[in-house]
Amino acid sequence: MRLTGPDDDGVRERLGKGLFARVAGPEGPRNRALIHDTPGPRWFGPDRPIRTVHGDASMFIGGISALLLQSLHPLAMAAVSAHSGFRGDPWGRLQRTSTFLAMTTYGPADGAQQACDxxxxxxxxxxxxxxxxxRYRAADPHLLGWVHIAEVDSFLRAHQRYGARPLTRYQYDEYVGDAAxxxxALGVLDPPTNCAELTARFASYRSELRATPEARAAARFLLFNPPVPLVARLPxxxxxxxxxxxxxxxxxxxLRLxxxxxxxxxAVRPLGRGVTSLVRWAMAPMRRD
Structure with a gap:
């Protein structure tokens, strides 16, 4: 599929700016400069796998999948349903999450620590x-462990399937270690540091996981009634x-999906690769590692 032409620079700029505005929010440009332009050491150097995974357009798919997966722990879902306000301000939640990921992945070490604190x-x-x-507590290390595992597993599998530059098995192990x-820093005790540990830890939670009515309602909201403009509904x-x-x-x-x-x-996977490629193309001029 050809993604270049006479008017492509203008189209790409409009698409890229629109996506960035949605994902990063009104503070996006300021946060971007703070994350990338502040001097000092980082938690992860330019060659680390976490930068490759988190900087790829496959994260758009991995992020949605992670939310669906995380909802299957009844205590995690209860906390989200009662306290996160994801229905009233879903874009705000996305923007806060994306800023956190960007800061901890690319930002200065003190900024990353402050974000975690x-x-x-x-x-x-x-x-x-x-x-x-x-009873549930969001600070419960066991519950935090599930949220982390579901997220890392989803990001990793999305990158394996849709990433522009799939990593080696060893590099994916390193990604899990980076994410640990x-x-x-968020309070997870003994997080997995490679893919084998991630798989084993995931399996250890299986008996606790089920879809509550709140989880199924959240899935319907995410998949069938998202607050996106009409023009963006198809992608x-x-x-x-x-x-x-x-x-x-x-x-x-x-989740009855x-x-x-x-x-x-x-159909589904080829279309996914196509839309992911389009997002990657649109965001390319704004990408900063």
Whole structure:
């Protein structure tokens, strides 16, 4: 598919700026300068795999898939439902998350630590009781561990399938190790440091995971009623379908999300690669490693 032509620079600039504005928010340019232009040491150097994974357009699919997967822990979902305000301000939540990822991945070390400290302060105040009477605390290391594992697993698998430059097996191990640095700063105890540990830790949570009514409602909101402009509905639907495709089969079944293997192979994944390539093309001039 040809992505260049006489008017491509103007089209690319408009698309890139529009995507950046949505993902980064009104403070995006200021935060971008703070993250990339502030001198000093970083947690991760330019050659680290976490920069490759988090800087790729596959994150758009991985991010949606991570939210769906994270919702399958009833305590995590209860905390999100009661305290995050994701329905009332979904773009604000996305912008805060993207800024956090950018700061911890690319920003100065003190800025990364401050970002983690801020999140820990928020988590310390989030606690409550589920509809079934179970108590939860967002700062619970076990619960934090699930949120981290679901996120890293989704980002990794999205990059393996849709990334522009898939990494070697050893580099993906290094990615999990890089992500563990951030997880530890957020309060996760003994986070996995390679893919084998990630798989084993994921399996250890399996008996705790199920789709509550809140999880299924959140999935419907994310997939079928997203607050995106009409012009963006079709590409978003492609990204969302691929996020579902990325889920383990049991997770999609828990959330009652339909998946047909033939359609997935013939249509969903090729369309996902196409839209991801388009996003990558649009964002390329703004990309800063």
């Amino acid at each position: 801020k999140v820990r302060g928020i988590h310390a105040r989030v606690r409550g009781v589920t509809a079934e009477g179970e 640095r951030v997880a530890a 978003y639907s492609v990204l969302a379908a691929n996020a579902v495709s990325l889920l383990p089969p049991w997770a999609a079944a828990e 339909p998946r047909v293997a033939l359609i997935d192979t013939v």
